[in-house]
Amino acid sequence: MKNYVKLVDFELKRFIKIYFVLIGMTIVLQIVGVILESRQYLDKATEAMYEYSVPLMEFVGQNGKFGLHRVLETGYFMIPIGLSVAALIFYCFFIWYRDWFGKNTFVYRLLMLPTARLNVLLAKASAIFLMVLGLVGIQLILLPIESTILQWIVPLDLRIDMSVSELVGQFGYGYLGLIIPNSFIQFLINYGIGFMHVFILFTAILFERSFRLRGIVYGVIYYIAAQVLFLFPIMIEVFFETGYLYPIEIFILEIILGLLVIGLSLWISNYLLNRKVTV
Template identity: 25%
Template sequence: MNKILTLYDIEFKRVKKAYFSILGLLILSNIVLIINMLHNVAEEIGKILNVKGTISLLRHSEAYNIIESGTRVFDTYSITYLIMNLAIIWCLYYAFYIWYRDFYGKTKSIYTLFMLPYNRFNIYLSKLITTISLIYGVIITQYLLWIIQMFIIKGFTQISASSFIDIINYNSLNTSLLLDVSIYPVEFIIAYLLTPIILVILIFTAIMIHKSLNRFGGILGIAYVIITGLIFGYTYSYDFMYSDEKLIFLLGFYSIVTLVSITISYILINKKMHI
């Protein structure tokens, strides 16, 4: 375990500047958006009351009505949700980069790692932990920002936390966005706790296949990801009677995919991979 954590520390030090820049942009965008939303609400109240729109107007009863209508809250939430997902996509891109940087970089550091006297799979695990921790860091940061934003708005308008959740979930049902932006416990567990792990494992397995099989490795790696994605899409879209049935079914599917992918990766990185 200590060897894996040592490799994790090395990997994280290599990406921390870029990663903290991403988190900084995420935080900055949230600050700008919440200020803009509050400013717009104040301006709208000013027009209603025929006075200058100042921050003090946010304590007026009209502010509660405007916030409760949901449009401005949901618009702000949707944009921050999109920004969070872009940050997660960057982390998934890093899942590719974290390997190919070593394979094709001038330093060829992967040679050194592969020559160390311990199981090669430790390299896989350290990179996996690094990438997943980056994704979870983005998710945790964004959810903390949403909670802070909620308390800021509540401080002005006294609107309850449950009202915020109801606004988001109700508007999600009536939006044409391709992204599922609703807040439900089961969807949260699937989308933000389980799916990132599976995505990274799939990407890593595809890379192991690519680097282990000379001629058709790339095609087989892509095919593996696509086939798994199609099966997931079918199971996720299936109309379960109860949400817990959906969670249990997907847990079973994720467990199978994880076991198969980890087994393939373990065999390939220790027995077949060439650099």
């Protein structure tokens, strides 16, 4: 356990610089976006009202009120979030391959640690989970702050104030609802599926690391097989439309299968790390 925590900390530190850059970029771009977009809206309103004497109500009727939801759709939000997602997905691979490739042969050290080798995998996975949740957590803290900044710039008559859950729930902007679901159960579902994929991917990578060229084939097969196993009840529904199982039963079955796939991935990974992996 102690070794696991130390390893998680170690894995975090190895990516922390890029991670901090991602966080910094997110914070700066989003806040700049809120300021610029708010100003732009306000300028438009001022122009309409003072130069063309458009009444406030009419302006609001034509342009709608301003709110954080409008900034959500712009590149100021989408680009940092997209880049962070891409960086973390890329790191899911790199977190393994960086130990094998390059001048160093750090994998020797990792595999020779006097601790279960599965801990190395769990630490890598945990580091990824922490970084994913950390970024989303920062986004959660950032949204009310951005909301406040918006309130400083745009007067009450021209804006809609929304809490984070209203922002997610009402406007249901695909990506925001995906990363910050309003319901805790949906949160567990989304991130459970996400983390399950990380475990499946790690097992596929270990297949490659164990059997090299042949391992790529094994890895791809495993990745597909795991997906099929997980989605089996849903695929049956889609292809055969039997409707035999009630939705709630499929839901429970999916939870069990998801846990099963995670368990299976860990078990195979453990076997590969102890018996098949090669430096």
